Amino acid sequence: MRVFYIDPFLKYDFGHYFEAALAIKDFFRNQKKLTQCLVGNVGISEKARKFIGAMVPFVRQTCFQDLENKGKSFAEDLVNLSKKFSFTEKDLLFIPAAYENQILGVAEFINHRKSQKKAVPKIALQFHQIYPPTKESDDVMKAEFRGGWEKRLEKAFSLIKNSQVSLWSTEAILLNQKLARLSQGKVGILPVPFIFPKKVSPQIPKHKITIGFIGDGRQEKGLSLFLRIIPALTERKANLNFVIQNLSPRGFSDHQENEFANLLKMAAGFKNVKIINGALSPERYNKLLCEIDIVVLPYNPQNYCQRASGILMQASIYQKPMIVSRGTWMEKAIMGKRASGLIFEYADSSSKTSENLLASLEVMVDNLGRYRQLAKSNSGYYRENCNSSQLIKTLIRHYEKK
Known part of the structure; x- marks a missing residue:
């Protein structure tokens, strides 16, 4: 054949x-x-x-x-x-x-x-x-x-x-x-x-915890929500670094686009924030994923109730705990123990949604060891199937x- x-x-x-x-x-x-x-x-x-x-x-x-x-x-x-x-x-x-x-x-x-x-x-x-x-x-x-x-x-x-x-x-x-x-x-x-390593190196506790948003910048992926909480999270937790991939932002209304540009500029002013503009080769992308401790996937459930996420699959293979939004396919993956993480609620307002995301991230940062262990336990499904x-x-x- x-x-x-x-x-x-x-x-x-x-x-x-x-x-x-x-x-x-x-x-x-x-x-x-x-x-x-x-x-x-x-x-x-x-x-x-x-x-x-x-x-x-x-x-x-x-x-x-x-x-x-x-x-x-x-x-x-x-x-x-x-x-x-x-x-x-x-x-x-x-x-x-x-x-x-x-x-x-x-x-x-x-x-x-x-x-x-x-x-x-x-x-x-x-x-x-x-x-x-x-x-x-x-x-x-x-x-x-x-x-x-x-x-x-x-x-x-x-x-x-x-x-x-x-x-x-x-x-x-x-x-x-x-x-x-x-x-x-x-x-x-x-x-x-996907192409992934045969063996994933064990997570070594670090003084600084790195929280990352990776992938392309379609509006429905919620990067603006994540950017909005960086000041408050930095103020409450001194041991955090942030990595943000800014790749082909699109899908915004004029108002949303202006807001996103201002939020990105604000985040870039923090010393603990690293912004990567543009695409990454598979080698650089996988290296970055290895370095991240918590992967944030604040996707809009209106768009992602019927769409899967390759990033979640990869993050699960790499034994990374995640923050995902309720009502999405990602929530089902975590509830089905195909990945590990916390689920936050999209609310009627973006400010309330950001508060919910912030609260979930605080819980995960405070209990990272536990969620890392769960991520390791749940990493087998996508490794075997993807x-x-x-x-x-x-x-x-x-x-x-x-």
Whole structure:
């Protein structure tokens, strides 16, 4: 079997999608029965291409780019890939970052294959969210916005009723259930693969505790909430350092953007605050994660009730206790003992929400030894499941049963 890993987001030398591609490449190095081809974005950076090695830069649009394209660009990409590689029904095309354009593109590609009287290859699409990113991420709170996109996805799914096509989600159960309802079919669950050390060094107590916020700066991830409590937490606890990654802040209203800029400027004035602007290579990112004692994930439950977090999975593997918000997938991961940490409540006002976050952080700082031990005890699940072997074997088993 040939496995084609087709990722529209494989463009830069950082982030979860780049790390997942590295993990896939690493897995196939030791495979003899399976042949793998990595297909990325045509605009992949030279640095990323050099780092990842052999791959085919082919896909012209990222997952959420030009949502009014109706899948035409992706369909053309698949048709041209088929001409290049002569797809057969035995081949597996895995698209790890799919949305409406990928659904519609696959539907058009299947129709093209049938018109040419050619067999359809196996096609697996994985979805990470129901609603697309917008200029203001609070759009997800509007019923009209949610309903409109659910109808569009439902219509798109109705066009790919083919036994060779399989649909998959992350382990976010509400996401899985919503996709199953919209597609009126079975939706499987696939892990998110990472590269991580075989052994995690034990946590050594330090005089200073480092609290960190890492990942990209979408508004719904709550960095403004975290920045707001730094003065009070610093005043109450003298043994704290803060590390903040400021990566591509977006999704803000004009008011929120101005507030965020002021909060970031304020935080930068504290001697115990380190701000890292921009992206980190996987090596630097993992090194930073090792140095952090407490990971803060103050994500908005309106956005993250149906979305998983790769950062939580990685932090759990690295045995890091976390602060997460109630009503999110992250809360379910902690309650299910797949990670360790404390849960704080989002309130009606941002000031009250910040107070709740502050209170939870104080409790964790005062009891860090206990939460470190819990994090160590709960670190096994994602270590065992977030790997390429599990992902590929799950896909192959699915098609072998047919």
